[in-house]
Amino acid sequence: MAHRDANRRAAYWRHVRRLTGLLLALWLGVTFAVIFFARELAGLTLFGWSVSFYLAAQGAILIYLAIVGFYALRMRRLDARFGEDSHGG
Template structure:
């Protein structure tokens, strides 16, 4: 089966969204840990930033990333006519 230009555009937008969200995930998961000593002087809610991100912040970011992905993909699915409601 050969993909049409519309299918390619749909997947290109899907991959761009996924790549952007994975970049945020990477920053929250690995960069904060990598620079934890340098960021330890920054306080958030009276806790060192790396500690807070590890304990609470990363989980909040992960939930928001999942929510954003689901919402945006529903919009793209509707826009391109591939949503579950359009079948």
């Protein structure tokens, strides 16, 4: 029984680490892309503002909020799937 619990806990943390790594890579990609491509994006306009300004001021923040929301939703599903208690132990 203890072996089964150890396997479930290991699988749970493997999923958590994979999800966290993927979302951190997305966060880094969004942050890097906005900065790296700012000059190219400055030539494009969206609602009267340059796209680089829009992404830096609004778009990236909305993507970050979407990442946090997706993480919370996915973690809730993982906790339910693996029977983890979100309050510890």
